[in-house]
Amino acid sequence: MIVYLGMPKCASTWIWGKIKHNFNYKGVKEPHTLVERGEPNNTLIDFSTNNWSMDSSTAKKIDVNVTNYIFITRDPIELAISYYKQTAMPGEAFNDFVHSLVKTKLLCFGDIIERWYRLVDRNKILIYDYNKDIAHSQESFLKDLCKELNIIDYDRSIPLQHKISETINKPDLRCDQHLLDILKKQMDKFHNIVQ
Numbered sequence: 001m002i003v004y005l006g007m008p009k010c011a012s013t014w015i016w017g018k019i020k021h022n023f024n025y026k027g028v029k030e031p032h033t034l035v036e037r038g039e040p041n042n043t044l045i046d047f048s049t050n051n052w053s054m055d056s057s058t059a060k061k062i063d064v065n066v067t068n069y070i071f072i073t074r075d076p077i078e079l080a081i082s083y084y085k086q087t088a089m090p091g092e093a094f095n096d097f098v099h100s101l102v103k104t105k106l107l108c109f110g111d112i113i114e115r116w117y118r119l120v121d122r123n124k125i126l127i128y129d130y131n132k133d134i135a136h137s138q139e140s141f142l143k144d145l146c147k148e149l150n151i152i153d154y155d156r157s158i159p160l161q162h163k164i165s166e167t168i169n170k171p172d173l174r175c176d177q178h179l180l181d182i183l184k185k186q187m188d189k190f191h192n193i194v195q
Helices: 012-022 056-063 076-087 094-103 109-119 130-134 138-149 177-194
Strands: 002-006 068-073 125-129
Touching: 002 012, 002 109, 012 138, 056 109, 068 109, 068 130, 068 138, 076 094, 076 177, 094 177, 109 125, 109 177, 125 130, 125 138, 130 138
Parallel strands: 002 068, 068 125
Antiparallel strands: none
């Protein structure tokens, strides 16, 4: 089984579209059953973008059947802006939105990878950086991913785009220095753990 650990707004839909033909699975991309019910809905693949937050007992239970986890990070402010545009409540301040993402750990990549390295075999976790590995290198990323997942190929029927996902009409949003310091500390922690 292949499990997408996260994160949201990191090209999961694009990746799913490119590799799903390799699997005899006709269900939805994001069943969310691992987080919501503690069980997989199939034995092949799960691209739910909230899998990073699944219960530790669920993670340990499924690990024996997981061949690979996919974990993709992105510049945290860029991710927050994209997510804010999609999900923010009317009138919600960007600073408050980022604060909630930090509080719920969604932007705490260091804490997330530290937890997952303790829960499962770290050698199963494929780590990519959206900004470095995907945004401008789609073909090499997909070739590497197919090789790592031991799948035949990606769907070439739709041409690769120069940019697979960008925030259209990106607003100039800022958060306070305290939050920026937390995010920097998390990114430093992440890089220290995975190197």
